[in-house]
Amino acid sequence: MISDSITNASATAAPSARDFGKKKRTNRTAKLKQSKLGLRREQWLSQVAMVNKGGKEEMDANRKPGSEKSDQRDRPVVNLDGHQRGEEDDNNSGANRHESFMESLSNSPNSILSGMNSIPNFSSSSSSGSGGSCSGNITEEEDADDDGCLDDWEAIADALAADDEKHEKENPPEFSEEHEHENIQQSACESDVAVSRKQKSNQAWRPDDELRPQGLPNLGKQRSSPVMNFHYSSVAVPSSCPICYEDLDLTDSNFLPCPCGFRLCLFCHKTICDGDGRCPGCRKPYERNTVKVETSVQGGGLTIRLARSSSMFCRS
């Protein structure tokens, strides 16, 4: 059952990872930057812990695994686009591909196993930070130009081609269907033993470690990754009316009187309509005829649509 869920997930996403490699590359630089910010913080935290243990040798020794971990972190971000497209492909003509990947997976049970091992490792990326093991690699990347950074990444990717194969299979589940998340969590629990062994060898934080910094992400935080937060913020509803500073109730927060997206409470909206009737956000006049329709029908419709789009985003 566990391996099933993983094969499904990887089969849907793996073609996209290849077909859209070029597109990914162009997006990658920008998205790398975003994820690097988060990474840098984690590294700093774990580096401190590392220094305390005086594990400089380990830093060098672990550099390689560390660098592949950084790939792991970046990849889900990159896969966002690719995966959505990949789903479309599956709908159209992906059946053959699907099968071929099922085959390839079933032919190589090892890859599934290793994938299972590293999923939990990825989910608690505190451990993947693994005590500054990747710090050297990442800071180099940061210092380099964007192009250099890209080259570095590709060089690593080539050098670890075999590992990459596995990662491509293990990463997509992070952004796949909701029930697959659950499956993965299950598998995470079941392969806990393997994880803890791995973490010990990397000097990483265990999820239940007392000394584990609270700022380090866990699976729950991972799912609301920075990229997602960024997208949510664009449709976020303010908690209070920006005009009267009173809290918005449920009706108010479903009320979207202007296409510019500026929200306000119904009282303030009425006061404005009694006056010059211009939206405070964009200064364009409210469309008086449609406003009433919007409050009753369109307002609700819009909310539903927003909710739908956000849930789609979770899946993709």
Add this chain to the structure above:
Amino acid sequence: MIDFSRVQKELQDCDKDKDASGIRVCPKSDSLTRLTGTIPGPIGTPYEGGTFQIDITIPDGYPFEPPKMQFSTKVWHPNISSQSGAICLDVLKDQWSPALTLKTALVSIQALLSAPEPKDPQDAVVAEQYMKNYQVFVSTARYWTETFAKNSSLDEKVKRLVEMGFGDAQVRTALESSGGDENVALEKLCSG
């Protein structure tokens, strides 16, 4: 009816980052209808180093009507009356939006100080000087900043007036009766 709770919250918000922005808003009385805003002169302009006070009156319709603002500190600027301190700024008139606040309005005024609009002047004399003789404008504006927008201590004022040849006690009396205004005191000293 004025929305005092909003004004109150605006004052609190403004107070929170007054050190970062340099912008302050303080009530003149308990009523919260009359306030005093303070903005630092923008760096790199003739107003640099000065601290400018702005009289704020909250109208009944606030925040749906713009707050009334005018400089109480004398400023040499094409869009600010050198006589009355009236400000010609669109966001204080037809471009006001209830989403703006006292602080954002003051920030806009600060931006106006760094970017004059001589083609839409409030003070025609200043605007003409700005267009035709920019260097003179800059030095005049700087002089006005030095003279009116910098708080020098009473002793410095006394010292300057004494250097002009007036007696120390006489100068202090004149300054006291003029409310600390050096120029008014000087006029008094000259006339009396």
